[in-house]
Amino acid sequence: MALLLGLCSSMLWGAADFVGGRLSRARSAYSVIFMAQVSALGGAVVFFVAQNEPGWETDALAWGAVAGLAGAVALGAFYRALAVGQMSLVAPVTSISVVLPVVVGIAEGQMPPPLQFVGLVTAGLGTCLAVTPELRSGPEAGVSSGQSIGLALLAAAGFGVVLIAIAEGSRTSVSQTMLGQRAAYVGVVGIILLLRAGTQGHRPRWSRPMLAAAAAVGLADMAANLMYAYATRTGSLPVVSVLSSLYPVATVLLARWLDHERLRPLQLAAIAVTLLGVSLIGAG
Numbered sequence: 001m002a003l004l005l006g007l008c009s010s011m012l013w014g015a016a017d018f019v020g021g022r023l024s025r026a027r028s029a030y031s032v033i034f035m036a037q038v039s040a041l042g043g044a045v046v047f048f049v050a051q052n053e054p055g056w057e058t059d060a061l062a063w064g065a066v067a068g069l070a071g072a073v074a075l076g077a078f079y080r081a082l083a084v085g086q087m088s089l090v091a092p093v094t095s096i097s098v099v100l101p102v103v104v105g106i107a108e109g110q111m112p113p114p115l116q117f118v119g120l121v122t123a124g125l126g127t128c129l130a131v132t133p134e135l136r137s138g139p140e141a142g143v144s145s146g147q148s149i150g151l152a153l154l155a156a157a158g159f160g161v162v163l164i165a166i167a168e169g170s171r172t173s174v175s176q177t178m179l180g181q182r183a184a185y186v187g188v189v190g191i192i193l194l195l196r197a198g199t200q201g202h203r204p205r206w207s208r209p210m211l212a213a214a215a216a217v218g219l220a221d222m223a224a225n226l227m228y229a230y231a232t233r234t235g236s237l238p239v240v241s242v243l244s245s246l247y248p249v250a251t252v253l254l255a256r257w258l259d260h261e262r263l264r265p266l267q268l269a270a271i272a273v274t275l276l277g278v279s280l281i282g283a284g
Contacts (some may be wrong), residue, residue: 003237003281004245005227012224014250018258020075020217021090021251023210029079030196031074034189035206039218041182047226048175049193057176063169064180067162071181072188074158077151085148086261093152098124098245100160101167105237116281120242123277129270162230163241170229172209178225239281249274258268 015035023032081090102120112120169177206214222242231240249271255261 002231002240003202003243004238005231006022006122006235007246007278009224009227009231009244010246011245011250012220012247014247014256016217016220016224017082017247018077018251019220019253022259023213023217024079024083026210027206028196029076029083030189030192032079032217033075034186034193034239035214036218036221037182037185037189039215041186041218043208043219043222044175044178046106047222048179051175053173053175057173059171060169060173060176061180063073064177065184066169067165067169067177068181068184069188070158070161072185072192074155075160076189076192077158078155081148081151081155084151086255090148091153093149094156094159095124095245095248096153097156097159097163098242100157100242101163102165105241108237110236110238112236113173116236116239119277119280120238121277123246123274124282126270126272126274126277129266129273143228159245163244166225166229167232167237170233174226174229177229178222181225182222186277207212243278243281246274246278263284 020032020036078090078094166177166181169180228240228244231244252263252267252271256263
């Protein structure tokens with residue numbers, strides 16, 4: 001069940017990132033995040049109330065706040081990278097975020113069996129290889145490619161912290177970890193928007209379809225976080241974190257299907273390598 005939850009979370013994250021990236025081309029990254037996270041906070045409150053927990057777990061709330069702070073920075077960098085660069089370039093770079101939780105999990109004694117370990121390396125290599133063709137695209141890639149890669153690396157570090165914090169907080173309470181995370185998200189991004197308000201000119205209004213899309217992004221992100229949190233409670237952190245970090249595959253495929261971004265042969269091979277890694281993890 002942990003493996004399935006991890007895979008499902010990565011698919012939801014990939015879809016949410018794709019829609020969020022498209023929205024950030026028409027609106028600022030942090031305004032997209034704020035709209036999405038208000039929706040996610042509402043979902044977290046409903047989930048918390050439904051759990052009817054007897055008291056507050058300060059550890060879970062604190063780890064959730066850490067996840068929210070790191071996630072706000074990471075998502076801002078990620079959406080900005082998607083706005084200035086190609087989705088099929090940016091999304092795979094962020095997959096290196098999985099290195100942090102894998103190292104932490106192994107340090108805690110959660111060493112996966114040999115076959116699963118090979119699968120972890122294979123899946124991680126596959127997602128990282130998906131970016132290689134674009135890195136070799138030459139001077140025509142311009143400044144935007146370098147800027148988008150730098151932002152994607154910053155996002156990767158933040159996402160790695162998020163994965164660790166959610167896993168730690170979920171040991172005591174999943175619902176309160178989610179609540180702390182979303183409250184921190186909304187608070188931090190709201191402050192950023194207030195600080196930026198005086199420096200921005202006319203801000204375009206949000207149409208109803210765009211608001212609905214932002215709400216869907218937040219709810220999908222919330223659902224993915226829940227799946228990942230419950231997966232870490234029953235599964236190995238290195239294994240679950242790798243499976244949950246395969247979201248670039250979903251983002252890349254959606255970019256190819258809906259935005260008609262060209263996938264080069266090595267990117268197609270990288271997706272196949274990633275799927276092979278997932279198969280090895282399942283077999284192990």
